[in-house]
Amino acid sequence: MSQVDTQLEELKSEIEAEIPSTISITDVKYEGPELVVYTRDPKEFAGDGNLVRQLASKLRKRITVRPDPEVLSRPREAREKVRDVIPEEAGVADLDFHEDTGEVVIEAEKPGMVIGRHGSTLREITREVGWTPEVVRTPPIESSTVSNVRNFLKQERQERREILERVGRQIHREEMQDEQWVRITTLGCCREVGRAAFIVNTAETRILVDCGDKPGAEGEVPYLQIPEALGAGAQNLDAVVLTHAHLDHSALIPLLFKYGYDGPIYCTEPTRDLMGLLTLDYLDVASKEGRTPPYESAQVREAIKHCIPLEYGDVTDIAPDVKLTFHNAGHILGSAVSHFHIGDGLYNVAFSGDIHYEDTRLFNGAVNDFPRVEALVMESTYGGRNDYQTDQEDSEEALIEAINNVHDKGGKVLIPAFAVGRSQEIMLVIEEAMRSGKIPEMPVHLDGMIWEATAIHTTYPEYLRDELQDRIFHEDENPFLADQFNHIDGGEEERQEVVDEGPSIILSTSGMVTGGPIMSWLRHLGSDPDSTLTFVGYQAQGTLGRRIQNGWDEIPVSDFGSGRDGRGSKLTLEMDVETVDGFSGHADREGLMNFVRNMSPRPEKVLCVHGDESSVQDFSSALYHEFNMRTFAPKNLETFRFK
């Protein structure tokens, strides 16, 4: 009998000793970080609302109770009863019974009503039918990503259970090492922005945090080929942790599966879906640009299959000596500050990931409150001494003024925007401005992946800012569903119609004018002096967006990709060009300083990463002088030992 089996036997006895003798336990298994308890008496188990909570706290494990397959009621009968228990207004769209695990997946428009206060409705379902309910939201805007991911996971259910069981046994293996130490190796995004990747390494465990590419420098990838990264191979990783879905953090996660990785990816549920969306687009863009991408869509599916979604605040065992907790990072949907508790009180490291410290319209500000933390790995994108951003309020006013000006002229406002994050922020600003009459009502067209990304946002409203959640849940007023938002899904024909209409606002990808439908919009509107090209996000060196910002007004047509307008011909830009600052998803210098100033507890050491060389150096030095902490501006490929 293996050590894990012995452990499970012991857990079974402990559970039996804790629960009433009327409830029988037939099996106890690990599935990923969870302990799954099978019982012949699921209804009795569900009878006491506190029982599972007590067990979890006693055993210090996350616990799921499932009915032993032998005692399951028949789905046909159960279906009726489940529908009876759930209030009509919940809008149940689908019930999916899985006889292998005794779970019933309930898809509903309002999952909260399926759950009930403190889970009371869920327990009632089990008391009625014995099945274990699991609830997912019907996206208010149809999202092909969400439905593809859900269908795929359903189809791969059997293999996924096997993966989870294997991972679970791996997490709960006996520690093999006598020694205790904690190290971090930098594999990317040091003194640069892009290709985020770190190894957190103990004597026992090896965890990869993020695995991105470097936008605009496709050849520069994290140092995965050196032994420090994957050791003797990708199989040597215990876990991958993904802080958020942006490609500079996620692009090469699927590649790990090509390298033979077969373990878990811990991320939030929206990060999983957005990673699917963005990595598939990454493959698409690469192939359109004639590059051979480093992996195929099969590996994206593998990555999704291996995701273990965690919610903010869940303390989760991910290795015998490591507990991971995600906290809201305020940067994009599902973005997470990742806190690692290592050993039994040995050491604590937090990775900020990308953060926004102040509340934005979309998200609450980043969490910086932890039970313990000795070291912080901190983004420094705007860490330079002059990297102060315009106030949110001023930025919004500037945008509103710009829109009004263009509207008065009868032109159009063309906004290049990143699909994930900034687009939704701008949508909220516009929606409110129209609702409150600060700008006239007019259509807002969303082109490129923006619509799909927005649909994913509406699937996970729990991840949005409190006030926004309130509006959505309690006032039933979801701003993303406002009438003026129009999804451009009719291609060039629809774009031409928009051009021929009156004033409107157009949000289109790509955000740095490096390709995508924005190129087509420029062709349509570039020579219209009544329209304005309005930048709301960072334009990197070398992008067409930056060149236009810098005053270029002759754009070679080859930049439009297709080249069908003829070689050597140019478009002369006659539309206005404006920049409205302050909509970044990143904290500015002050926000970064405040994140550390108000951090509780204040860490002893900070590694400043994810910023240009001068930004990280400035920021590292500022933290040192202000707070007298040990700060570092590491290079890639260094290893720091913390304990």
Place this chain on the structure above:
Amino acid sequence: MSQVDTQLEELKSEIEAEIPSTISITDVKYEGPELVVYTRDPKEFAGDGNLVRQLASKLRKRITVRPDPEVLSRPREAREKVRDVIPEEAGVADLDFHEDTGEVVIEAEKPGMVIGRHGSTLREITREVGWTPEVVRTPPIESSTVSNVRNFLKQERQERREILERVGRQIHREEMQDEQWVRITTLGCCREVGRAAFIVNTAETRILVDCGDKPGAEGEVPYLQIPEALGAGAQNLDAVVLTHAHLDHSALIPLLFKYGYDGPIYCTEPTRDLMGLLTLDYLDVASKEGRTPPYESAQVREAIKHCIPLEYGDVTDIAPDVKLTFHNAGHILGSAVSHFHIGDGLYNVAFSGDIHYEDTRLFNGAVNDFPRVEALVMESTYGGRNDYQTDQEDSEEALIEAINNVHDKGGKVLIPAFAVGRSQEIMLVIEEAMRSGKIPEMPVHLDGMIWEATAIHTTYPEYLRDELQDRIFHEDENPFLADQFNHIDGGEEERQEVVDEGPSIILSTSGMVTGGPIMSWLRHLGSDPDSTLTFVGYQAQGTLGRRIQNGWDEIPVSDFGSGRDGRGSKLTLEMDVETVDGFSGHADREGLMNFVRNMSPRPEKVLCVHGDESSVQDFSSALYHEFNMRTFAPKNLETFRFK
């Protein structure tokens, strides 16, 4: 045709263009770092003393010329002629003709006379017979180590050539990496003394510097099992560099061959022989103490077979992007400061290894003068703020006084000493004191490995201090051959005779009274109040030597190993116990500071290693404050990126 073959073809053409057309080149090969040029006209080649030097400087390679096997004269005839060319006084002991390579190995008592001024006699030999001469010294004291190593290498000659050819092609391979960076990973001896091991790592190359054990803590070995050490396996190392033969630097070198390493070990010739002696003794001691050593004598032989000896000052390609140069370190015979020149002017790192900065009787002080050096990895054994040692002169006077006192009482001076290094230093002090009449003539008995280690010293007088070389070479006065030195090779019987005689001095291993013949001497002399136990070296915590120094006078007999004197019985120490400081092979605090103060050029960064935690911290902080350089006191398992 491989890239290396193309390179060799080109080199052949270049050589042909440089030399007179009368000289034909039949083949050009790499053997380790050397370029071997085969010619049908070896005699003509040897005619011009400058030809090889010019070629070496033009091609920037170390060059060896050998006769094409087809033109070799017959050994029988050649033997006669070679003997005619070499002066009688050279004391030729053996001529060994190797038809596979056209080399004749000449063993002589006075190799200098075989070489002649600037190699003139060697060239004359070639002019006469065509063979390429190679000279080795007949040890003035017979050394079983030296003769075993030489015989073994002779026997393995064929395999060794294959190894050298493989290594040579590896060194001269085309660089595969575009990137350039330089890193050092600490695998041992950080904030501790023992288990020295570092990885020097470029994008192209991975070099292990030292691989020792930790004396008194046999379980604590360098971190060879983490990917940073050997990567995907020992085969991933390009080279191993050994700074000197002490076990805390060399003990686990043979283990690498058990792990599948098959590449070169760069060290000086005496380091190779001493490593053989000490690692075999290490196996012996382990087995006597009932421990299973991590490797067997077969791996020691593998290690010796893979040694590529370098002389001080030789600039040697050891990888496509790394040149290694050894310099005298003044610590023990053959000890080397190791200087790495990386890339084409990219970066320079020096490892001090263990050093003595001032001249000692045995060795010149450590070299600290380099063409360039940006980073220094520096020993800090006596780097603590109070680690000042007694002056050499005062120490010698103290020792002389101690000896005189004991002699006056008619007793014996028993000195526990390390076989390699300190014993020879003490021998020189005693020999001079007797010669100059400061102490009376009396026998000096050498027990344990001391005699053998001394024999190895006499084999390599070029590695000794200039003044000592002068005495040996020009005044024909080798102090190690003095009459009073007696090798105890008659075991207990001879020891009893020594005990029964009049006053004498006894040097015996082990140096910290942890086993070996010193235990037997203690049994004989421990109860003699007229004799003195005189410590001349560092006694580590936990050793019997330290306990005696601290005043213990009841020594449990079990400490004597055999236990045959009966369980529980004790020896009461009645002999005097004295300590004479100042004979360390390590620089003291002042010496370490001076090494850096006078270093040319002064490095930008210093990693302080190889010392107790407080010593490295003190020393690192002192260097920072005194010289305003960036200093570090790394932990084990950190990686520093320098470029």
